Amino acid sequence: MSKNGKVIEREDVVVKFAGDSGDGMQLTGNQFSDASASLGNDLSTFPDFPSEIRAPQGTIAGVSGFQVRIGHKDVETPGDLADVLVALNPAALKSNLIWVKPGATIIIDIDNFDNKHYKKAGYVEDPLGDESLQGYNLIKAPITELSRATVRELKLGIDNKTADKTRNQFVMGILFWLFNRNIEDGKQFIRNKFGKKPHLAEANIAVLCEGYNYAETIEALSTTFQINPVQNRKGKFRQITGNVATAWGLIAGAEKSGKELFLGSYPITPATEILQELSNRKDLGVKTFQAEDEIAGVMTAIGASFTGKLAATSTSGPGLALKSEALGLAVITELPLVVVNVQRGGPSTGLPTKPEQSDLMQALYGRNGESPLPVIAATTPGNCFHYAFEAARIAIEHMTPIILLTDGYLANGTELWKVPNMSDIPEIKVPLVKDNDPDYQPYKRDPEKLNRFWAVPGQKGLRHRIGGLEKSDIYGDVSHDPFNHERMVELRQEKVDRIANYIPEQSVYGNENGGELLVVGWGGTYGALHSAVKEMRVDGYDISMAQFNYICPLPKNTAEIFSKYKKIVVCEINNGQFVTFLRSQLPDYKYKQYNKIQGLPFYIAELKNKFQEILEDK
């Protein structure tokens, strides 16, 4: 298909898909991302959906969105504002108009822009009639009508209701034309998706082509965009969400420790996909147990750990609260256990589908008694794999429960991730005990790491009893001795503190030798913080950043890093939890803070404004 129009080369472009939560916006977004990935673009995606499954059609509450940013260079975030907005109904337009760039292309389904839909969306005036859309390149496409007509012509006996579900492919066709994607990639995606329903595949492909042809025909879209492949990047890449990467990292941990993976869990947004993914991985020997509640989920995992499995439980904030007593049990029995907490907005049920970093204090301190455990965090969807593996490594090698924090932004977002080579990943050393070891005692410890050893039922000559009551040092008998208790509390703390000897030092992006401003973040804010700092460094600002993956214990060089900068600003999607922790751990430094608590990720522009303000404030 030849093109006569103008082609503009762009570094990157942000596309936002928005429609009713039943309109297939997530699927459309994935399809577009996949076609871009196959052309060698880097990308980052972020779905934005309501917690209701199908809120009333056409209302603001029912709008489901999917944002993707594709680029010629490294893409670290899904982008602040959209270059292209697809709005299938007035509600989608109304709720997303503030998130598009001036001059952006807005594609609407004109067939849904009528008084009935305006009323549902809460529009008083016809938005097409007033000035609110001036300055945008508005494409009023008859998407519903043309999709239905295309499907009807195929004479497959598909009704209008089903035909309407192909509308997302019409949109896709427009975008494939607009961004010079290969239409064959789009067809292949459909064939894979509807493999078992050939008539639906046929209908969707026909509508995809119709959308493509429509775009080619209309003058308003005569300018198309070219985003060239990323240079200097070789190897195998795949799109991956944080949740799938987390599940896979746990399997990798099982493989590298020679242990079977057991997940005891209970479905909870936004962590459920971890349980789902692992339930589909029986081929790799994974056992999952969908328990009756969060508590049972973690208890089955503790039971599995006692019998010598790599045990994990996955949850989100409210579930972590329910598990807290059991985490204390894992602390006192000193059994390996990986707890994945995919954070969401709280307190209570809060904002189930929106990201927040507000469970840090709960992870660090949310248990009764002196109950220390390590806490780590993933920073991108792809590195959830690495940090899930790290969580397994630390849990097993140090015989401890550990909490891995991710969030809804990482969990559901995707990036183009370089597929690792398993042979590059180190073995996990399991603190095993040999059968009939005459020196075995349940609470005898490794002199360096201070971990106890993992003797499991079925092993001969190692029978012992553990539990929630305080145990005597070395021998593990029930003990209420006051000095023993103090010693055991200290040992458990020291064991966690010494993990600092077995984790990498903290790295700094920017001026490692120090400077004016150090931006500090942790977890899922990496992409936005890094992009903002990178852009400001290009503009000549003296700014650096340290994004923390290891939170408890902190890397050993943390204080040394902090001492080199005149100003430190700690940025979090919460009300200041990490900064509070830092103030307690390293009180010698002055910390500024930047917090956002809107159930939204950071945007690069707002960060740059804040950092400039701090730097200019002498």
Place this chain on the structure above:
Amino acid sequence: MENTQHKLTKKDFVVDGPVKWCAGCGNFSILSAVQNALPEINVPIEDIVFVSGIGCSSRFPYYIETYGFHGLHGRAAPLASGMKTANPNLSIWQITGDGDAMAIGGNHFIHLIRRNVDINVLLFNNKIYGLTKGQYSPTTPKGSVTKTSPNGTIENPFNPGELTMGAQGTFFARVIDKEPKVMKEVFIEAHKHKGTSIVEVLQNCVIFNNAVHEQITGKDVKNDRTIYLEHEKPMIFGSERNKGLILDKGYNLEVVTIGENGISEDDLLVHNAYDANPNLHYMLGRMTYPDFPVAAGVIRSVKDSTYEVLLDEQVKHAQTDSKINNMQDLLNSGNVHEIE
């Protein structure tokens, strides 16, 4: 060094340290019966695990020389389920009480039974909270005066048998802590049963609810106020062995006397513990004095698939059928874009 050829005896299951229950506690005889039963189940000692929640009964794992795990209040069932699912080769014994299993752990209790994980649950029912010193439990009879019900409880009690049948239980038995031989035999039966076995032990708390079961288990009255059910035996009881159970015309249980109204032994119901239909087992399980004798022995024992075996089968099938044999296969599967 442990000798695998060694024939196990009760002594192998006795711990060195002290057993810290109150003098006269019913738990001692239960512990002894368990220690008598275990050498006869033909399971290597290292494959046996005792798991518990919280309460007097739940200290049990510390007092028996096997692997043991003293868990959280109410949570022994999922702890045990995790162990059995992870390693189906283990013989798992869950020790629990009426508070642990029926109140804080009520949810886990019914779900354990529904899944039919092969775990032997010994439920020590003394109808009182012992470790917290005398508050009413979910099995305390309505109207009972306790520390937290000075005017009498206003709650209907649970009957563990009813809950077990309601949750589609495959094995339910009831024993009395004063009958060591019966306990031993029933514990062995519980072990043999593949699936969740619930054994309710009518246990005496000598301090806070002494003689709670005496009304039915007292020496002089037991024969008239309990009925010991045996598979394929007629439902006969009484100190003179002249009382029995029949179904009346409304299909309700009725106590009859042999020799009265033309009733002979042949008219009595014959116990079929293996009957898949739970209706009669349910009625037998919920019989209470004074209208009925309380049923003891194995009331229900039916075959069904177990959770851990079904899961293992699914895992084996998946491993046979899948092209993904290791993590690298998985990483390379699906939509991987090779960029050169």
